[in-house]
Structures are given as C-alpha cells and as structure tokens.
Amino acid sequence: MKFILNTFIFCLFASSFSAQTTITLDNHFEDWNLAPSWSDDGVGNINKAAITHDIDWVYFYIRTTNEVALDENTLPNSIRLVIDFDN
Numbered sequence: 001m002k003f004i005l006n007t008f009i010f011c012l013f014a015s016s017f018s019a020q021t022t023i024t025l026d027n028h029f030e031d032w033n034l035a036p037s038w039s040d041d042g043v044g045n046i047n048k049a050a051i052t053h054d055i056d057w058v059y060f061y062i063r064t065t066n067e068v069a070l071d072e073n074t075l076p077n078s079i080r081l082v083i084d085f086d087n
Contacts (some may be wrong), residue, residue: 001041009067020036020056021034021052021053021054021059023052023057023059023061029048029061034052035050035052036050037050037061038050042066045065045068045078046062046063046064046079049061049062049063058085
C-alpha cells in the first residue's frame, strides 16, 4: 500500500510540471481547484494532497484529518514532511 501511495504521489508531482497554476496565499483555497490533486476518504491523516507551480514557486497543499502543529511538542503528531530539492 505504501508503494502505491508513493508511486501515486510521484505521478501527481510529475504531472504538476505540465500544469502551471499561480496560488495566492490568502486563506481562500479556490486557486487549488485547477491543480492536480490526490484525495483519500479512507483511514489516515492525509485527506488531500496537491502540488503545482508557477515560474517562480512550487506550491504544496496538504489537508489533514486532525490539526497538525509544526512543533510536535505543542501538538504531538506522526506526520513527517520531508522535501529535498537538489540544484
């Protein structure tokens, strides 16, 4: 299952390079309607993920089941987001 999920996320990321969408950071998420996305209604912490880019930026959208804090001491969670861009 983990392999299938990782493969799907890779394909989603790869397909996002063909669709350029500028995202405005304004707490309104309508911009994400045009971006390729992945949704899951099953069990787990991540319900939806999307990746898009414009000429200057890469944008990530992740919707979780529960509130997640960046500081695990404040709100313990099991989510790890690791992004590695070489060059």
